[in-house]
Each structure stands twice: as C-alpha cells, then as structure tokens.
Amino acid sequence: MSPQRVLLLGATGETGGSILEGLLEDTDSFIVEVLVRPSSADKPQVQKLVERGVKIRVVDIEGSAEAVVENLAGIDVLISAIDAMGQLAQLGLATAAKKAGIKRFVPCAFTTVAPPGGVMGLRDSKEEVYQHIRRLYLPYTIIDVGYWHQISFPTLPSGRVDYAAFATPSVDIHAGGTAPTMLTDLRDIGPFVARIIKDPRTLNQSVVTYSDVLSENDIFKLLEEMSGETIQPKHVSADEIIAARVRAAAKVKAEPANRMAHMMTFITDYQYSKYVRGDNTPTYAAYLGYLDARELYPDFRPRSFKEYVGELLEGKAVKPYQFKNWG
Ligand SMILES: NC(=O)c1ccc[n+]([C@@H]2O[C@H](COP(=O)([O-])OP(=O)(O)OC[C@H]3O[C@@H](n4cnc5c(N)ncnc54)[C@H](OP(=O)(O)O)[C@@H]3O)[C@@H](O)[C@H]2O)c1
Structure with missing residues (x-):
C-alpha cells in the first residue's frame, strides 16, 4: 500500500511533538508534513523541523477559508494537536477538511476519558468540534490518552525530582486518592497514533490508550518504595475540589480573557472528573464506546509508569513545556 500523506498541526508542542516522532518512525506508512501558523513560521523549533527534512505548510487556520482548503490539497490524514485554549479554531479547519476531501481527521482530543456535558469545560469545547465533524459527515478518529506520566508524579522531600516537575511542591492527594x-x-502517544491512523477498524471511532491504571495512593506508594523517601501528602477533599471548581468557573465568567483563570478551570475540572467522579478508567471508556488501543495493538508495549519513575529518579526525565510561552 502506498504511504498516507499526513498533515500534523501542533508539531512544535508536547502532544504534537510525540505524534511527529511516532509518524517519522514509520516512513513505509507515512509521508509527514506539518501545518504551521504564519506567526510561528520563523520559530527555531520550526526551523529545526525544516532541517530534518519535514515539509511545512504555512497557513492561518482562522484566516481565509479558501487558503486553508488549498493548503490541505493532497493530504489523506489531518491530525490536530492544538493547545487546550485553541479548540474552537478547529471548527473552520474541519469545514476545510471536508471541502478538501480529507480521508480521516483526527481532531485534538488527547485528554482523559470524561463524558460530555458539564463535567469538563475542555471536554465540552472538544465535543463542540466532534459534533461539527459529525454534522459535516467527515471521516474522523478521536484519540484519548488518559493523563501523561510526565505530570502524574508527586515531588519528593529531597527535591530530587523537582527538575522534571510541572509544579513544586506537588504532594496533593485528591478525594482520598483511591x-x-x-x-x-x-512519548507513547505518537507510536499509538501511528498504529491507530492506519487501522480501518478505528475509522469514525473513539480510541483510548494507556499503559497503567493507577490511583494516586498507588502512585505515592510507588514513588516512596522506589526512592526510599517518605512523602507528606496534603489531602484535598471532594468538597474542596468541587468548591475550587465553582470558584474557577466564576472567575472565567467574570474575566473571559484571563488565560490563567481558564487554566484553573482545566485543572479543577480534571480533578473533579478523575478523582471525584472517577471517569478516567477503561471500564467507563468502554461504556462511552471507546475502543481499547491495548486490545487493538497487543504487539505494542507502552512504557509503564514504573519505568518512567525509574528514569525520573535517575535524573533522565524531561520536563514538559520547556519552550512554551504561557502569555
Ligand atoms: N492527557 C494529558 O495529560 C494532557 C496534558 C496536557 C495537554 N493535553 C491535551 O493535549 C492537547 C495538546 O496540548 P499540548 O499541551 O500538547 O499543546 P502545546 O504543547 O501547548 O502545543 C500546542 C501546539 O499547537 C500549535 N498551535 C496552536 N494554535 C495554533 C494555530 N492557530 N495554528 C497552528 N498551530 C497552532 C502550537 O504551535 P506554535 O508553535 O505556533 O505555538 C503548538 O505546536 C490539548 O488540547 C490538551 O487537551 C492532555
């Protein structure tokens, strides 16, 4: 079979960067190109992609609709790994994808499993895009991934894992941690995506990937056992999470342009969905109609959380978002 031509939006980001590496590993199956917005075309990260021989298509997905359609010419699969705040910019992209005859659109999911409709605002903005795709009758695949290893570990009293931590200290246990x-x-999102987008079984389906299913109590115990340190956790009750979520939503309503306020709603919604409701599990994913990537690709062994912690303790982990401008 001839290779699929894939256009990836978000290759300079965390999720998109992983997807890029996963696709570039399989040159028999994919010819990979990258969609870049005009304001980022001269970024060093984009220049590095050019140096690696990746073809770049520069277009503003919120600009002229014709220009977006033109820039999708010849593409089989379009993947979006746009950041959390940018979800609705995909509405016009989906319309253009339909006009351009894209054979599979992978909109930006890549999050935890949660139901639509008031549990997670982020999920609901993604859902708006999914509903638009379905109205267009555009072929699609939704891929969710649980939570990243890289943002799921507590910090240690010695400070030895602070170098890779998104926030320090980070010792909260939510709603009992169970x-x-x-x-x-x-790093495994990319290899999973590569398998999923060449698989006819996943067309017009949702798929979930995971290596482990662990509670916060499991994670704290593992870190303590592997490090020999004792973590003093800070317990955050379900009621406190719910109250923080209400406060965060009120702040966004009062200050819609405040990006940090939006970040707080993302964080508190995740806590509510994962720890209070307990949504992010394989059983609930199956109930919501997801296919299980572990069952689809038994040949692929994802990195376990324990392996990741081993790297973390050896000082070999990489902190996410090192180049991100949060402004
Ligand atoms: N499962 C988890 O644990 C987890 C954790 C974090 C995020 N996520 C999810 O993953 C998704 C991706 O987030 P991320 O944090 O990986 O993203 P990120 O690192 O912030 O990167 C975002 C990418 O999107 C590009 N982009 C943004 N707006 C664009 C536009 N208008 N046109 C073209 N490119 C644009 C950025 O390019 P520039 O170089 O131009 O800025 C960048 O490459 C999010 O939707 C979020 O829901 C999941």
Missing part, C-alpha cells in the same frame, strides 16, 4: 486513572507516557 480513584483508578489511566496513564500514558507522553
């Missing part, structure tokens, strides 16, 4: 939750190593 809810199991699916985890995927950020």
